[in-house]
Amino acid sequence: MKALLLIDLQNDFCKNGALEVKEGDLVIPIANSLIKKFKENNDLILATKDWHPLTHKSFAKNSNGKIGEVGILNGLPQVWWPAHCVQNSFGSEFHPNLNSKDIDITIFKGTNNEIDSYSGFFDNGKFKKTELDQILKSKNIDTLYILGLATDYCVKFTVLDALELGYKVYLVEDGCRGVNLAPTDSSKSIEEMKDKGAIIIKSFQI
Numbered sequence: 001m002k003a004l005l006l007i008d009l010q011n012d013f014c015k016n017g018a019l020e021v022k023e024g025d026l027v028i029p030i031a032n033s034l035i036k037k038f039k040e041n042n043d044l045i046l047a048t049k050d051w052h053p054l055t056h057k058s059f060a061k062n063s064n065g066k067i068g069e070v071g072i073l074n075g076l077p078q079v080w081w082p083a084h085c086v087q088n089s090f091g092s093e094f095h096p097n098l099n100s101k102d103i104d105i106t107i108f109k110g111t112n113n114e115i116d117s118y119s120g121f122f123d124n125g126k127f128k129k130t131e132l133d134q135i136l137k138s139k140n141i142d143t144l145y146i147l148g149l150a151t152d153y154c155v156k157f158t159v160l161d162a163l164e165l166g167y168k169v170y171l172v173e174d175g176c177r178g179v180n181l182a183p184t185d186s187s188k189s190i191e192e193m194k195d196k197g198a199i200i201i202k203s204f205q206i
């Protein structure tokens with residue numbers, strides 16, 4: 001069985017958001033068209049939400065870091081981000097044009113102040129698992145179609161963990177956009193996902 005997994009389609013990663021991803025909004029119609037297809041086929045639709053407390057230590061201001069620079073948070077390398085996706089804020093809501101009523105299950109991540117969580121499956125230290133893997137297994141899902149924001153962080157780490165956990169993964173390339181702290185970060189991420197076994201496709205092929 002297959003499922004659609006939408007990564008962090010939240011206001012803060014879209015136009016005028018706190019951690020705006022260039023062209024982030026352009027993936028919303030692509031997500032909606034796939035939501036429609038999966039719904040028509042009775043396939044499961046899941047989404048992740050980045051869901052930080054105001055006091056999250058990935059925020060530059062909470063760790064005396066400089067936005068965009070890399071530091072260390074509890075022993076792990078950490079990019080310092082502007083405050084974003086604060087729990088229950090407007091920025092943490094799904095993009096208003098996303099057909100979120102057809103999302104069956106939402107997984108919240110990044111809730112622990114002390115560690116960031118890019119992947120929908122694990123925190124960045126792989127100390128704790130979210131409920132995502134158990135949910136997928138309980139519904140006999142072995143194949144994931146993944147898209148969202150941002151290519152070089154949450155999409156990438158979700159895809160790599162899914163592959164390690166044994167899922168067949170299709171990355172919907174036109175449904176992703178990246179932060180690109182360095183200009184080639186997104187294209188390098190796509191190469192890495194491909195090298196590790198992800199099948200790179202365009203939405204029209206589904």
Ligand code: VGL
Binds near residue numbers: 151152155
């Ligand atoms: C993300 C940076 C910080 C993402 C989340 O959704 O890719 N990136 N938090």
Ligand code: ZN
Binds near residue numbers: 050052058084110
């Ligand atoms: Zn975050």
